[in-house]
Amino acid sequence: MSTQTSTRQRLINAAIxxxxxxxxxxxxxxxxxxxxxxxxxxxxxxxxNKHGLLLAVISESAVFQxxxxxxRQQAKQKHSVAQAIQWYASDRLAAIAQFPELVLSILGExxxxxxxxxxxxGKYIHQISHDVAEYLAAVMQREQxxxxxxxxxxxxLLNYILLGYAIIELATEANESSDREEFLNDLVKLxxxxxxxxxxxxxxxxxxxxxxxxxxLVQTILQQAKNSGLQDYALVYVLFAAGLSPVDVTYLKRSHxxxxxxEHLLQITQGSVRxxxxxxxxxGKRYGSYTRNPLTQWLKSRKDDCSALFLNDSGMPITEQxxxxxxRVLTEGLLTPEDKVPAIEQAQQTWCIEMLxxxxxxxxxxxxxxxxxxxxxxxxxxxxxxxxxxxxxRLDQKx
Numbered sequence: 001m002s003t004q005t006s007t008r009q010r011l012i013n014a015a016i017x018x019x020x021x022x023x024x025x026x027x028x029x030x031x032x033x034x035x036x037x038x039x040x041x042x043x044x045x046x047x048x049n050k051h052g053l054l055l056a057v058i059s060e061s062a063v064f065q066x067x068x069x070x071x072r073q074q075a076k077q078k079h080s081v082a083q084a085i086q087w088y089a090s091d092r093l094a095a096i097a098q099f100p101e102l103v104l105s106i107l108g109e110x111x112x113x114x115x116x117x118x119x120x121x122g123k124y125i126h127q128i129s130h131d132v133a134e135y136l137a138a139v140m141q142r143e144q145x146x147x148x149x150x151x152x153x154x155x156x157l158l159n160y161i162l163l164g165y166a167i168i169e170l171a172t173e174a175n176e177s178s179d180r181e182e183f184l185n186d187l188v189k190l191x192x193x194x195x196x197x198x199x200x201x202x203x204x205x206x207x208x209x210x211x212x213x214x215x216x217l218v219q220t221i222l223q224q225a226k227n228s229g230l231q232d233y234a235l236v237y238v239l240f241a242a243g244l245s246p247v248d249v250t251y252l253k254r255s256h257x258x259x260x261x262x263e264h265l266l267q268i269t270q271g272s273v274r275x276x277x278x279x280x281x282x283x284g285k286r287y288g289s290y291t292r293n294p295l296t297q298w299l300k301s302r303k304d305d306c307s308a309l310f311l312n313d314s315g316m317p318i319t320e321q322x323x324x325x326x327x328r329v330l331t332e333g334l335l336t337p338e339d340k341v342p343a344i345e346q347a348q349q350t351w352c353i354e355m356l357x358x359x360x361x362x363x364x365x366x367x368x369x370x371x372x373x374x375x376x377x378x379x380x381x382x383x384x385x386x387x388x389x390x391x392x393x394r395l396d397q398k399x
Contacts (some may be wrong), residue, residue, distance in 0.1 A: 015053050074135065089158070096170075219285055234294045253310035264275055272371075278293070
């Protein structure tokens with residue numbers, strides 16, 4: 001095993017050297033193998049081809065490797081937000097500076113790579129932004145600070161600025177330490193000057209209106225959808241049973257459904273790729289089983305060949321606007337306890353809060369929704385409110 005590891009690392013080291021000195025496009029697998037002192041077949045056995053080798057170089061370089069764990073450890077330090085941003089920016093620029101020619105070569109030739117390889121590189125960059133967002137969210141939550149921008153966007157912008165600066169610095173060889181220090185100070189001022197607000201988190205939580213729907217209203221909406229037809233019933237059922245947004249629903253296909261006696265799942269392939277459960281129980285009432293429910297009944301009734309899970313009146317995949325229009329028709333004349341017409345977004349809010357009330361952790365809910373822990377904080381607060389009300393009612397009944 002140690003020999004295999006050593007061989008793999010020699011190939012990666014050889015690729016780094018050749019990619020940096022003569023570019024990815026001009027480097028051949030034969031040249032890499034010769035520099036690593038192995039035969040070309042060995043390279044193919046480890047990486048498949050040159051682009052597989054390139055992906056290994058990227059994913060195992062200092063720019064990417066173990067960043068998520070490093071950020072999680074840093075989040076435990078008693079850093080201010082300013083210190084957190086400055087540390088991260090300085091650390092990333094230092095990591096990029098370890099392989100300047102390699103970074104310039106990879107980015108400069110990226111358009112020549114196969115589409116699948118560009119997508120995988122994009123996935124690594126997206127993962128970095130996700131890890132940074134979690135890091136910044138943890139620091140801001142500890143300090144009870146609020147970001148005017150979603151923390152995910154804040155992390156992406158931070159990475160874009162850092163990458164742009166690094167490329168200019170590498171391309172122009174402008175690496176004066178005083179210039180770097182000034183850039184880092186200005187970067188912190190940029191992000192803290194107008195974006196970070198010292199408003200306490202409990203105040204910002206109040207601004208975010210989380211209005212889950214009561215059980216009787218949910219059941220009424222589902223009943224009206226049932227009266228409207230199999231597809232409307234299945235559509236509203238998915239909104240309340242799986243906690244999906246209208247956009248999520250538009251991408252669903254028949255093949256994305258996993259249904260057996262033990263589980264009913266939907267595969268989400270756009271945005272935050274994940275699986276979500278389709279619940280049997282909604283607000284205390286059971287709507288069938290995993291294998292026989294409004295969604296499976298709708299699909300069983302279909303006679304068409306369209307792959308989409310839901311269709312419009314023309315038999316084409318349903319759009320977000322068409323879903324919202326169906327919701328509007330089905331909820332016409334109904335009012336929430338706040339005397340407002342039920343909004344379609346409240347179906348997803350209701351699902352999230354119901355899951356939290358049932359006992360799911362906020363971390364697990366983050367996985368199912370693809371949302372950050374910061375975004376879910378208002379939902380957790382609302383779930384605690386509901387549990388407190390239930391506890392008060394039980395105490396009243398005992399007395």
